[in-house]
Amino acid sequence: MREDFYTRLKAYEGREAAVGGVGKDLVNEPMIRHWCEAMGDTHPAYAGADPVAPPTMLQAWTMGGLSGHGHGGRSEAYDELLALLDGAGYTSVVATDCEQEYLRPLRPGDRITFDAMIESVSERKTTKLGTGYFVTTRMDVRAGDEPAGTHRFRILKYVPAGQRRRNGTAESAAASRPKRPRPVVNRDNAGFWEGVARHRLLIQRCEKCRTLRFPWLPGCNACGCLEWDTVEAAGEGTVYSYVVMHHPPFPAFEQPYAVGLVELAEGVRMISNVVGVPHDRVRIGMPVRLEFKRVDEELELPVFRAAEGSGG
Known part of the structure; x- marks a missing residue:
């Protein structure tokens, strides 16, 4: 049963996660300045007459904000994969890490485009948070027609520790519906x-x-x-x-x-x-x-x- 489920998950590897994405804004100096102020980064390359964007801003230019991109957003395949995990009881999610590779500097005026794919789904893993599957997406970012960098983003879809799965759904060992999270009570509150x-x-x-x-x-x-x-x-x-x-x-x-x-x-x-x-x-x-x-x-x-x- 578990092997059949994992086979279904693996079938999503290589499928599109986002297609034809376009950055909502050109690379621009105000966003570079705000980023540097927030990060406390005073490197002179990010200011002056001919600035470049900090390399770690790579993903920032691809974000759709609260209103989304309108087109070129998340694919049906990625939504189907998450729904498959949700339906099997792996309803909790946490971002675990990201990796970036930089191919060329980004400068004010660059138009950012991107595509993303579902790169891998791990075997079922048990962590301190709980048991589940790591899903990795790879985003290829371009500036105009030139490759600018690669961004890999990894999440864990999991059943929280202390719960168990039964009949394909996540359940509490003590009751069919888990309890609400407990508030953190300390000496200050x-x-x-x-x-x-x-x-x-x-x-x-x-x-x-x-x-x-x-x-x-x-x-x-x-x-x-x-x-x-x-x-x-x-x-x-x-x-x-x-x-x-x-x-x-x-x-x-x-x-x-x-x-x-x-x-x-x-x-x-x-x-x-x-x-x-x-x-x-x-x-x-x-x-x-x-x-x-x-x-x-x-x-x-x-x-x-x-x-x-x-x-x-």
């Missing part, structure tokens, strides 16, 4: 989670300048004071921004679902699920109300329910 356990949403307040802050921090980001107390949020807020999660699927969640950045009436913002309305009806400015949702026998979380009638 323990008071927040103690409040949640008592159905209170507590916000830190600096004792010196009285600035409210969220998430919890060991010191005030306005004046640096280490002394603080708390105020309890009234629970009213509005959706300041949001995303709808479709991928990657994770067995503990039912996709798609909305994650909102909620601005509380007290002026601070926090991230949590928006519930009580279909994911495609969530809107910026939507009024929401705090409630506490028990997701399993051990964990209760603050979420925000859309006000009645606000789903339009």
Whole structure:
């Protein structure tokens, strides 16, 4: 059974992962400058009258941004491969490494084009994260008609450690649906989670300048004071921004679902699920109300329910 599945995965090797991709922007000095500032790279070759782009920016010129490329994007074959792994229970994903080869410098004004292929799918491997398959894609990047470099990118599609596969799907050893990930509780935020356990949403307040802050921090980001107390949020807020999660699927969640950045009436913002309305009806400015949702026998979380009638 495992050999048959691996044979199906291997059949995708050599197939296209992206075809006819075109960089959304010409190689340009502002992006080079922003990259160098972010990386702290002051090499003189990247500035001056005739600059070149840092070689490690190779992949940056191929990225489609939030809106994608519109054409020349990810291929059906690559989507099919990921769907095959998802369907077999390997629903978690992590980027593991990349390799780049540089063939010629990139200069402002260069038009970047690229193609990509599924180079390899490994045998099933067991790692500290879990058991799964490494998928490597190779992207060939061109500047005009000249080869500019090669970018190899590798991901691991896996079943998290502590889960097992049965009947082709990932399951918890204890239950059919895995538990939600546990929040990281430490000495800096323990008071927040103690409040949640008592159905209170507590916000830190600096004792010196009285600035409210969220998430919890060991010191005030306005004046640096280490002394603080708390105020309890009234629970009213509005959706300041949001995303709808479709991928990657994770067995503990039912996709798609909305994650909102909620601005509380007290002026601070926090991230949590928006519930009580279909994911495609969530809107910026939507009024929401705090409630506490028990997701399993051990964990209760603050979420925000859309006000009645606000789903339009």
